[in-house]
Amino acid sequence: MKIRLRRTNESDLDFVLGAEQSAENRIFVGAWTREQHRVAFDAKDLSHLIIETIEGKPVGYVILAGLADTNESIEFRRIVVTEKNQGYGKQALRQIKKLAFEELKAHRLWLDVKEENARARHIYKAEGFVAEGVLRDCLKIENGYESLFVMSMLRDEYESRFINKQPSLRIAAPEDAEEIAAVLAESFAEHESSYTAKAYAATVPTVDEIKQRFGEEKIWVALSSDEIVGTVSIIDKNKALYIRSMAILPEARGNRIGERLLKEIENYAVACNYQKLSLNTTPFLKRAIRLYKKFGFVRRGAGDLFGTPLLTMEKSLKSAAKFKREMKK
Ligand SMILES: CC(C)(COP(=O)(O)OP(=O)(O)OC[C@H]1O[C@@H](n2cnc3c(N)ncnc32)[C@H](O)[C@@H]1OP(=O)(O)O)[C@@H](O)C(=O)NCCC(=O)NCCS
Incomplete structure (x- = not known):
């Protein structure tokens, strides 16, 4: 089923918090308070977006950061898809790349992902993100430490692979x-x-x-x-x-x-x-x-x-x- 992205609003907050705090997602993404999400709606440097089906059913959300970054480096800060393995994540990624490179004129789109988050790393790689390196043991967790992979895509990589191609x-x-x-x-x-x-x-x-x-x-x-x-x-x-x-x-x-x-x-x-x-x-x-x-x-x-x-x-x-x-x- 196809999806689209639209701006998050006040009435989406319960959905966003529910998705973020659910057991299957909170091990992979940071958690914000209701107020932090609300502030993000109007922040000039951020884009808070709902992933919804064409019928208008929310199936996830996305946060982009660094929109005003002078280095033109936009951070793909967070993505949560509530109905997994149905292709929503990949479709959302394609739309985010388009938004970042074609509308927001980014030079670089980057993200970090936990080393053990195999599904997320799979879709990022499949969608053309390149691994830049590992921030070893940079997160302290209950039983030890976790590492983050940093991945990115540059404008010319996006352009050569994803646009100007005849359908x-x-x-x-x-x-x-x-x-x-x-x-x-x-x-x-x-x-x-x-x-x-x-x-x-x-x-x-x-x-x-x-x-x-x-x-x-x-x-x-x-x-x-x-x-x-x-x-x-x-x-x-x-x-x-x-x-x-x-x-x-x-x-x-x-x-x-x-x-x-x-x-x-x-x-x-x-x-x-x-x-x-x-x-x-x-x-x-x-x-x-x-x-x-x-x-x-x-x-x-x-x-x-x-x-x-x-x-x-x-x-x-x-x-x-x-x-x-x-x-x-
Ligand atoms: C990561 C996430 C955004 C992906 O969204 P999704 O809608 O489930 O992803 P899709 O259905 O588009 O694609 C899933 C892909 O992962 C693959 N996959 C599923 N489980 C996997 C696993 N354990 N290891 C590797 N790949 C896996 C699927 O085969 C599919 O790939 P394919 O289309 O090439 O076969 C979503 O699962 C999610 O919200 N996870 C929790 C939050 C999170 O991890 N966010 C990212 C933080 S960096």
Whole structure:
């Protein structure tokens, strides 16, 4: 399930304190009082964030420190995930790196982690943090001492590994259903008020509805840093290939992913001898219509989906198929 980060507020404090003080977490992270957390909300040098699912359920929190550091070195001070081993920690880390390097313009993002915290060290390493060294026996505990590993990532390491990379495209599998549903929900959310409730529900299918589609549809996904950022699906309609559920996450737009997904479908359609591509959209999805027109789709008619206006668009593939046949000769 996908997550997002938002600012922590007063009403989250019970959740934060509960997570921090629980037996499974307090051995690995420091503990603050309610007042220390509250002060952190407004501190210029800190960022206190809740990790929540797309449905708004809190599943953890994060504290960043050193936002005003003159060395541009931001400390990833604390992370606690309450529902472990579900991928929330890794996803949160990806968003934190993006926030630190792309929005807060950090040069270095660093953290310390207890030597025996194998799970945390595993995700930090997997997400590209480099071990800098060990602060040996630096923490006094009841029965002795503990050591801390210091790990960091530098801007150029982040940039070379995580950005400016063309997303890859692949055919989706049923295990992707949850992420695909989340991408559709996030991508259409800004237009929800333009749809009738029934039409919106049909546009943003549930995970189970997506799973059911796998029998009769072919679904593509676009991946960036291993996360699904775009999707599109096709259904066979005799001589036409019908395209639906095309969506690119807002933050991934502007990278020609939509065009690449359409090209992928067109290649598939030509190879399978389809004569046209067709799709339905709505007049208020202006960005999508611009893309379809640029790709050669033309308006063919209008309709209605549960009270929301529909627009049918088509692209003839006859000439493309002919060209392909001639090239083969
Ligand atoms: C550390 C923490 C933030 C990770 O969050 P999470 O949501 O559980 O992590 P994810 O589900 O994204 O990833 C867990 C990964 O750890 C691996 N893992 C689980 N237990 C492990 C262990 N004992 N040793 C090594 N790796 C382990 C999982 O296999 C998975 O890796 P994979 O996706 O490569 O298979 C969370 O477990 C937590 O809150 N722990 C307590 C507080 C804490 O330690 N904070 C960090 C302080 S520095």
